[in-house]
Amino acid sequence: MRPKSERDFVAGLLFMLTGGAFAWGALSYGFGSANNPGPGYFPFGLGAMLVLLGGFLVFRSLTVETDGREPIGRIAWRPLLAVVLAIAGFALGLPRLGLPLTVGLVVFGVSFASDEARWPSALALAAFLALFCSLVFVAGLGLNLPLWPAPLSAWSA
Amino acid sequence: MWDNLLLGFATALTLQNLGYAFAGVALGTLIGVLPGIGPVATMAMLMPTVYGLDATPALIMLAGIYYGAQYGGSTTAILLNVPGEANSVVTAIDGYQMARQGKAGTALGIAALGSFFAGCVSTLVIALFSPPLVQLAFLFGAAEYFALMVLGLILAVVLASGSTLKALCMIVLGVLLGQVSTDVISGLPRFDFGRPELSDGFGFVVIAMGLFGFGEIIANLGRPAEHREVFTDRVGGLLPSREDLRQAFPAVLRGTALGSVLGVLPGNGALLASFSSYTLEKKLAADPSRFGRGAIEGVAAPESANNAGAQTSFIPMLVLGIPPNAVMALMAGAMTLKGITPGPQVMTDNPALFWGLIASMWIGNLMLVVLNLPLIGIWIRLLRIPYRWLFPAIVVFCCIGAFSINGSTFEVFMTAGFAVLGYVFHKLHCEPAPLLLGFVLGPLMEENLRRALRIAHGDWSTFVSRPLSAGLLVAAVVLLVVVMLPTIRAKRAEAFQGED
Numbered sequence: 312m313r314p315k316s317e318r319d320f321v322a323g324l325l326f327m328l329t330g331g332a333f334a335w336g337a338l339s340y341g342f343g344s345a346n347n348p349g350p351g352y353f354p355f356g357l358g359a360m361l362v363l364l365g366g367f368l369v370f371r372s373l374t375v376e377t378d379g380r381e382p383i384g385r386i387a388w389r390p391l392l393a394v395v396l397a398i399a400g401f402a403l404g405l406p407r408l409g410l411p412l413t414v415g416l417v418v419f420g421v422s423f424a425s426d427e428a429r430w431p432s433a434l435a436l437a438a439f440l441a442l443f444c445s446l447v448f449v450a451g452l453g454l455n456l457p458l459w460p461a462p463l464s465a466w467s468a
Numbered sequence: 469m470w471d472n473l474l475l476g477f478a479t480a481l482t483l484q485n486l487g488y489a490f491a492g493v494a495l496g497t498l499i500g501v502l503p504g505i506g507p508v509a510t511m512a513m514l515m516p517t518v519y520g521l522d523a524t525p526a527l528i529m530l531a532g533i534y535y536g537a538q539y540g541g542s543t544t545a546i547l548l549n550v551p552g553e554a555n556s557v558v559t560a561i562d563g564y565q566m567a568r569q570g571k572a573g574t575a576l577g578i579a580a581l582g583s584f585f586a587g588c589v590s591t592l593v594i595a596l597f598s599p600p601l602v603q604l605a606f607l608f609g610a611a612e613y614f615a616l617m618v619l620g621l622i623l624a625v626v627l628a629s630g631s632t633l634k635a636l637c638m639i640v641l642g643v644l645l646g647q648v649s650t651d652v653i654s655g656l657p658r659f660d661f662g663r664p665e666l667s668d669g670f671g672f673v674v675i676a677m678g679l680f681g682f683g684e685i686i687a688n689l690g691r692p693a694e695h696r697e698v699f700t701d702r703v704g705g706l707l708p709s710r711e712d713l714r715q716a717f718p719a720v721l722r723g724t725a726l727g728s729v730l731g732v733l734p735g736n737g738a739l740l741a742s743f744s745s746y747t748l749e750k751k752l753a754a755d756p757s758r759f760g761r762g763a764i765e766g767v768a769a770p771e772s773a774n775n776a777g778a779q780t781s782f783i784p785m786l787v788l789g790i791p792p793n794a795v796m797a798l799m800a801g802a803m804t805l806k807g808i809t810p811g812p813q814v815m816t817d818n819p820a821l822f823w824g825l826i827a828s829m830w831i832g833n834l835m836l837v838v839l840n841l842p843l844i845g846i847w848i849r850l851l852r853i854p855y856r857w858l859f860p861a862i863v864v865f866c867c868i869g870a871f872s873i874n875g876s877t878f879e880v881f882m883t884a885g886f887a888v889l890g891y892v893f894h895k896l897h898c899e900p901a902p903l904l905l906g907f908v909l910g911p912l913m914e915e916n917l918r919r920a921l922r923i924a925h926g927d928w929s930t931f932v933s934r935p936l937s938a939g940l941l942v943a944a945v946v947l948l949v950v951v952m953l954p955t956i957r958a959k960r961a962e963a964f965q966g967e968d
Contacts, residue, residue: 319634322896326637333644336659340651346926350651350658353914354644361640368633383895387690391891394686394863395884401867402880410868417867418860424689425856436857440864452517454872 316372316381323368330361393424415441479824488525492532500540503550510537512676516872523806528828535832558746562766577706582768583775586724587833590779601787605812610920615940622944642906665878672801679900683890719765720772727776738777745773797908
């Protein structure tokens with residue numbers, strides 16, 4: 312049976328899965344009783360509720376007609392991967408390379424999430440933002456961010 | 469009331485706090501004017517700028533950021549026809565048409581003046597109604613708090629655009645995400661996967677940034693680049709003519725009234741206010757066909773309603789400690805960060821903060837007018853920056869913000885996870901705002917539910933035998949049933965049309 316709304320079908324399944332995981336996890340926390348509810352009482356109830364609601368959604372997506380099946384559509388892999396890698400790169404780079412270098416690298420890299428990016432302008436933007444962030448966030452706002460690269464021996468920490 | 473307002477102005481009018489209000493409004497407008505960035509994303513991104521401040525200046529600055537971001541969003545809506553968030557969708561309809569007719573300046577001017585008027589009135593409304601409401605709030609027990617939050621979440625479902633069922637799922641998911649934390653009553657860490665960083669739960673800024681900021685960027689980049697007309701050259705005069713004012717003033721009045729009332733509703737009443745005030749003006753107009761073709765009332769009414777609603781939505785947060793929408797959830801989060809538990813005790817224990825914040829709301833609105841009318845040229849120039857230069861900057865600003873929450877990279881990695889989730893929600897057409905609200909209210913709900921049950925010795929009927937709590941729950945059930953009725957569903961779909 313093909314779902315009549317692909318979006319709702321997938322969303323419903325995801326909700327059921329997440330709700331189930333939470334409810335299952337909550338079982339190990341001590342359910343208690345209504346008299347003295349334990350730490351697992353509330354999350355178990357909610358998880359069960361989400362499974363139920365997700366089930367409704369799946370049921371509806373299989374039965375109620377929609378315009379054009381509401382497809383999920385193409386996934387924008389390039390921006391998705393670029394942005395996620397950029398964030399992770401920032402987290403990995405900052406304690407090791409310091410703020411300006413990390414910002415420069417991340418900006419240069421993430422620029423190519425857009426297919427309009429060009430090498431020279433991405434480089435210029437990276438240099439500009441590296442300087443800008445160091446001046447504004449560290450010098451101006453006084454945030455506690457490392458400016459210089461850490462010695463190689465401290466990289467593994 | 470005047471004593472209180474006086475205390476508020478004495479707090480807000482110190483040079484330092486004025487400076488923070490000014491900085492907030494300027495920064496908020498600066499970021500908010502960027503296409504596709506709404507107030508929630510702006511506030512999440514600028515959160516690190518207030519980490520170093522004391523509670524009062526931090527909240528004053530954050531409120532300034534909020535107003536600035538809203539006004540910036542209207543600017544983008546009028547000049548680019550790109551509303552940064554749902555609230556300015558209606559403004560874009562007639563505002564963009566005015567811009568095409570060379571009257572962009574008038575549209576921006578009336579939006580600022582209407583918002584200022586609405587801000588003045590609703591500040592008075594807050595000052596008038598907060599003290600009696602705080603007295604009422606002290607009567608609330610655990611059962612009433614729980615019932616009120618249920619009502620609030622149901623209202624958020626009702627007011628969310630799109631599918632009711634999906635909004636309900638998103639709220640429950642949000643409440644569940646809020647369960648990742650140390651259990652307040654037993655002290656047991658839950659769902660932490662053995663990571664000590666998770667024993668305090670996910671940061672609300674992390675979730676807001678990931679879902680609203682990054683999710684939006686990925687979605688924007690995934691769409692084919694559009695080449696939009698930017699009306700930056702012929703903005704025209706900013707001050708509305710006498711004829712414009714005559715047409716717009718009644719609309720501003722009605723918008724303000726509607727916004728002040730609806731803004732108090734939990735679940736983004738300001739959004740409802742801007743939609744319904746536009747519909748109202750269209751109904752009342754002698755010639756409704758002018759709407760959609762650059763009617764000045766079509767800008768004046770929703771902008772006033774939106775601003776009035778934005779203002780009065782502070783009431784449930786300040787009085788009950790229950791944030792009614794995602795923006796207020798961020799404000800409440802900032803308060804908690806500063807060691808203040810939002811709730812009725814804030815007004816009695818910390819009157820300088822409470823009234824200072826209210827006074828600074830008015831000052832923030834005044835600054836919007838004095839700052840933005842002369843500076844409009846600069847904001848317009850920002851709109852010419854191509855998106856391919858903007859988004860890398862937004863990405864690193866968000867990363868720096870996420871890192872600065874605790875000075876640890878763990879939060880940054882979490883943000884990456886929520887960015888993926890944000891994109892998934894975008895693809896599945898699941899609105900993330902109800903999730904954030906559920907996330908913030910979740911722990912409060914659990915605590916009150918368990919406390920109420922324990923007081924009543926495990927008797928669930930406590931929620932219906934106490935009259936206040938019963939009334940709130942009945943209201944929630946009635947709302948939920950009503951919104952499921954076919955005729956109402958059709959009307960609701962109509963009200964939210966044109967939002968996609």
